[in-house]
Amino acid sequence: MSVGVGSGRSVLPFAISAERRLEIPRWLPLATTLGAVGVALVISGILILLIGGDPIASFQHIVVSSFGSVGVLSDTLVKATPLIFTGLACALAFRMRLWNIGAEGQFYLGAWGASAIVLVPIIPSGSPAFVTIPLMVLAGFAAGAVWGFIAGWLRARFQVNEIITTLMLNYIAILWVRFWVFGPWSEGGFQLSKPFPKEAWLPRLTDLTGLIAAFSGLTVHLGLIFGIVAAVIMWFVLKRTRKGYEIRLIGDNALAARYAGVNIGRNIVLVMLVSGGLAGLAGMSEVSGVVHRMQDAISPGYGFTGVIIAYLAKFNPLYVVVAAIAFGALILAGREIQPAGIPSMIQGVILFCVIASDVLLRYRVRLVRR
Amino acid sequence: MNPEIILAAGVASGTILLFASIGEIFSERAGVINLGVEGMMFVGALAGFKVGVDTGNPWLGLVMAMAAGGTLGLLHAIVSIHFQADQIVSGLSLTFLGTGIALVLGEGLSGAGGGTLLPVLTIPVLSAIPFVGKVFFSDQSILVYVGYLLVPAAWFWIQHTRPGLHLRAVGEYPTAADALGINVYRLRYVYVVFGGVLAGLAGATISMAITPGWFANQETSGQGWIAVGLVIFARWSPFRALVGAYLIATIRRLTLDLQGPPNFFGIPNPFFVYQPSTFFLDMLPYALVIVVLVFGSRAALRRRLGAPAALGLPYVRGERGH
Numbered sequence: 001m002s003v004g005v006g007s008g009r010s011v012l013p014f015a016i017s018a019e020r021r022l023e024i025p026r027w028l029p030l031a032t033t034l035g036a037v038g039v040a041l042v043i044s045g046i047l048i049l050l051i052g053g054d055p056i057a058s059f060q061h062i063v064v065s066s067f068g069s070v071g072v073l074s075d076t077l078v079k080a081t082p083l084i085f086t087g088l089a090c091a092l093a094f095r096m097r098l099w100n101i102g103a104e105g106q107f108y109l110g111a112w113g114a115s116a117i118v119l120v121p122i123i124p125s126g127s128p129a130f131v132t133i134p135l136m137v138l139a140g141f142a143a144g145a146v147w148g149f150i151a152g153w154l155r156a157r158f159q160v161n162e163i164i165t166t167l168m169l170n171y172i173a174i175l176w177v178r179f180w181v182f183g184p185w186s187e188g189g190f191q192l193s194k195p196f197p198k199e200a201w202l203p204r205l206t207d208l209t210g211l212i213a214a215f216s217g218l219t220v221h222l223g224l225i226f227g228i229v230a231a232v233i234m235w236f237v238l239k240r241t242r243k244g245y246e247i248r249l250i251g252d253n254a255l256a257a258r259y260a261g262v263n264i265g266r267n268i269v270l271v272m273l274v275s276g277g278l279a280g281l282a283g284m285s286e287v288s289g290v291v292h293r294m295q296d297a298i299s300p301g302y303g304f305t306g307v308i309i310a311y312l313a314k315f316n317p318l319y320v321v322v323a324a325i326a327f328g329a330l331i332l333a334g335r336e337i338q339p340a341g342i343p344s345m346i347q348g349v350i351l352f353c354v355i356a357s358d359v360l361l362r363y364r365v366r367l368v369r370r
Numbered sequence: 371m372n373p374e375i376i377l378a379a380g381v382a383s384g385t386i387l388l389f390a391s392i393g394e395i396f397s398e399r400a401g402v403i404n405l406g407v408e409g410m411m412f413v414g415a416l417a418g419f420k421v422g423v424d425t426g427n428p429w430l431g432l433v434m435a436m437a438a439g440g441t442l443g444l445l446h447a448i449v450s451i452h453f454q455a456d457q458i459v460s461g462l463s464l465t466f467l468g469t470g471i472a473l474v475l476g477e478g479l480s481g482a483g484g485g486t487l488l489p490v491l492t493i494p495v496l497s498a499i500p501f502v503g504k505v506f507f508s509d510q511s512i513l514v515y516v517g518y519l520l521v522p523a524a525w526f527w528i529q530h531t532r533p534g535l536h537l538r539a540v541g542e543y544p545t546a547a548d549a550l551g552i553n554v555y556r557l558r559y560v561y562v563v564f565g566g567v568l569a570g571l572a573g574a575t576i577s578m579a580i581t582p583g584w585f586a587n588q589e590t591s592g593q594g595w596i597a598v599g600l601v602i603f604a605r606w607s608p609f610r611a612l613v614g615a616y617l618i619a620t621i622r623r624l625t626l627d628l629q630g631p632p633n634f635f636g637i638p639n640p641f642f643v644y645q646p647s648t649f650f651l652d653m654l655p656y657a658l659v660i661v662v663l664v665f666g667s668r669a670a671l672r673r674r675l676g677a678p679a680a681l682g683l684p685y686v687r688g689e690r691g692h
Contacts, residue, residue: 051474099458154660160667163405163458164599168656171592175649183646307462341473348409348467352445355455355463362454 018363028361029314036357037312040350047345058342066329074205074218078290080321080328081220082107082299084227085282086306087313087320088234093275095238095315096251098268102151102166103279104303105173106144110280111287112177113143115294118200119185119193129199136200136288137226137281144280145273147173152272156265162272170303181296192295202289223285227321230278234317247271279303300331301344308351374504376627380620382510385517386411386575387615390597392524393568395606397443399528400561401541401680404446405461407569408594409468410439414573415589416472419487420479422578428487435574436567442468443566447559454684465594472589479584487578488512511579513571517612524608537561541678544685554685569594592656599659603666606678614662618655625651 045055066076086103093100114136116122123135147169154160178191185193205218238244249257250264258264282302287294305327312326313319327347334343359365390407397404404410417438422431446464450457489512497507506518528534536557539547544554576593577584596618604610629641629648641648 047471101462154664158664158667160660160663161599161602164595164602164663165660167592167595168599168659171656172653175653179646179649182649183644186646304466307459308466311459341470341475341477343470344466345470345474348463348465348470351459351463351466352449355459356449356453358455359453 014367014369016365017368018359018365021362021364024361032357032360033312033314033354036353037350039357040346040353043353044346044349047349048342053342062329062333065333070214071217072332074220076325076328076332077220077224078328079332080325081223081227081289082282082286082302083305083309083324083327083331084224084231084321085285086279086302087309087324088227088230088306088317089275089278089282090306090310091313091315091317091320092234092238092247092278093271094251094310096247096267096271097254098152098155098271098275099163100148100151100166100272100275101163101307102147102169102276102303103282103306104299104301105166105170106147106276106279107283107286107299107303108170108173108177109147109276109283110140110144111283111294111298112173112180113280114140114284115180115185115193115196115287116143118196119294125197127199129201132199133202133288136284140280140284141277142280144283145277148272148274148276148279149269152269152276155272156268177294177298178296181294185294187293193293195293196288200288201292202285204289219290221285221289223289226281226285227324230281231317231321238317279306282306305331305347308347311351311354374501376623377505377620378508378510379623381506381616382514382619383580383623384612384616384619385511385514386572386580386593387597387600387619388517388521388612389513389568389572389575390594391600391604391611391615392520392608393565393572394598394601395524395528395604395608395611396537396561396568397565398601398681399537399541399606399678400558401544401678401683401685402447402450402558402562403457403461403682404443404464404562404565405458405598406442406446406464406468406566407461407572407597408590408592409465409472410442410566410569411573411576411590411594412468412472413438413442414570415577416476416479416573416584417570418574419577419582419584420476422487428578431487431578432571432574435578436570439570439573440563440567443563443569444559446566447562450684451555451558451562454686457682457684469587473586476584476586487582491515511575513575513579521608521612528608538678541680544680548685548687554687558685569597572597596655596659599663602677603659603662605666605669618658618662621658622655625654 041059045059048055048058065072067073086107089103089106090100117136117139118125118132122139123132148166151160151162151165151169154165155162181191181193187194202222204221205215209216236244238248246257246262246267249260250262250267254264283298286298286302291298309320309323309327312323330343330346390411394404394407414435418431418435420431421434422428425431442464445467446457446460449455449460490509491512492509493507493515497503499507526534528537536547536552539550539552540554540557548554572593573590576589597615600611600614600618603614625648628639628651631639632642633639641651
């Protein structure tokens with residue numbers, strides 16, 4: 001069959017032919033993804049040029065201000081930490097072809113749940129860190145998981161489209177957090193809570209300055225380690241366990257999975273629950289590791305960027321970590337890029353190019369002489 | 371708290387959802403899900419407002435809004451029809467792209483515009499009908515009336531014309547449609563682009579008629595997503611989309627009105643007394659979409675009325691399957 005341009009009445013001396021691939025070479029997925037990102041950057045550059053910007057300077061700025069020194073590298077990793085979790089959350093759900101677009105809301109709920117531990121407060125103030133932090137992790141995971149569960153249960157029970165429910169739940173979650181930071185937790189009428197006590201802070205490298213002077217000012221925190229551990233666990237579960245096999249089977253062929261006796265409804269609920277929990281951990285790590293208080297608009301879209309990261313990583317948890325660091329850099333540098341919409345635009349272009357490049361995995365495209 | 375005023379406002383802002391969901395109905399009837407409605411609305415809202423203000427010609431703005439929405443729709447069509455990419459993800463990236471482009475180009479644009487850019491009409495005889503006249507035919511934007519006409523027109527086109535039959539065939543069973551000589555690819559392109567055009571119009575309805583002005587990232591407030599949800603509730607029928615659009619928009623309006631009075635019938639109004647509690651009112655429209663979807667999905671299951679059978683599946687000529 002022929003795909004796309006060049007089929008039929010062309011003036012060119014060659015035609016583009018596409019044949020379905022029977023098997024995909026091992027190197028190809030990585031090559032097409034990198035190629036697609038390259039094409040996306042060129043297109044983004046042209047777009048920046050069209051709106052009167054300087055693409056070379058923009059990209060240079062992104063690289064220098066996110067990888068240029070140990071200090072900014074640490075900042076990049078700080079931005080990457082929540083993205084690892086939201087990327088994993090999306091990758092897990094997407095692997096089963098469950099479209100959890102609600103990582104943003106689950107992030108907010110997770111941040112809220114973790115904050116509730118010290119702000120309600122659920123534990124007496126002055127509790128030591130080894131009690132406070134684990135409880136915040138649990139609460140963050142649980143709150144995000146509840147949000148994921150709602151959409152998962154509605155999908156499994158009533159066939160309600162999870163894309164719409166998770167999106168609507170995003171708005172509800174953001175308003176829910178707004179209620180708490182404008183109302184019960186408001187500090188002196190401002191839209192933020194009082195700062196957390198030190199016992200509720202995830203340890204940072206800079207906290208070790210007394211031991212190693214070079215760590216001074218490095219704000220990268222323990223959440224990064226949590227994220228990498230979560231990625232490794234998820235990789236192991238998906239690749240090496242029965243549950244992971246079930247999830248992959250449902251994603252590849254739900255009908256075959258059903259005939260094989262896999263309980264699809266239960267897996268939907270479970271995966272949405274864990275996916276929501278992972279996104280909740282992103283929120284926990286952000287309030288406990290970076291912001292140290294609860295506030296309105298705590299996420300600049302980490303949940304949505306998780307969608308792109310999951311796709312770039314082809315749902316592989318280990319690649320999620322790599323993609324998250326790249327996008328951490330984009331978000332970090334993007335704060336200073338004007339106009340403010342450019343990072344979102346670049347993200348859209350990258351995602352478009354990556355999914356369009358998938359056609360190269362399915363087809364062998366060649367130029368043939370007429 | 372005059373019911374006529376609330377309903378009239380609901381009908382006015384429901385027109386936004388109406389355009390967007392009718393557009394999505396056409397696209398999905400042809401077998402292509404487009405989750406980029408929010409992004410297409412965003413560029414439509416910007417293009418309409420900017421061109422309308424800059425040139426002083428609102429009609430040109432309207433045309434540019436539809437062209438902008440249609441262009442993004444075309445992008446989705448190319449990626450999802452010819453490149454056979456996953457429609458869900460292509461639509462999502464369209465939302466990122468549209469939002470980003472609109473924010474970039476809208477940078478520095480002044481906030482609120484002065485008054486409506488498009489004419490407001492009162493229909494002479496119909497507006498005299500008690501209640502109905504006040505709600506539907508008095509002081510409504512011209513686009514609201516376009517909405518009234520669009521719904522029956524869309525229904526008639528889909529259900530009672532030959533091109534409508536082709537449209538449904540392409541979405542239900544493209545292989546058979548192809549065998550009958552219908553150009554599946556071309557029809558899908560046409561309707562996805564048309565869906566984008568209507569989404570662009572929906573965006574322009576926000577920025578030029580209902581809440582004139584440019585409010586950067588507050589512009590669409592998730593209405594594109596609500597429209598996608600409405601299509602499922604409407605079970606791909608324009609008339610049910612109209613009911614859903616007006617209903618949700620009326621509830622949105624009602625939540626504003628409930629915050630005003632200090633008390634109801636002598637009981638202190640909690641939303642007036644404790645301002646943060648109004649955030650719960652703001653949640654209502656979104657929660658309502660979920661509730662409505664649950665009922666819509668249950669009814670669809672019970673009556674076996676589902677989505678177009680080939681919805682979301684790329685069509686590959688000459689291959690087995692759909």
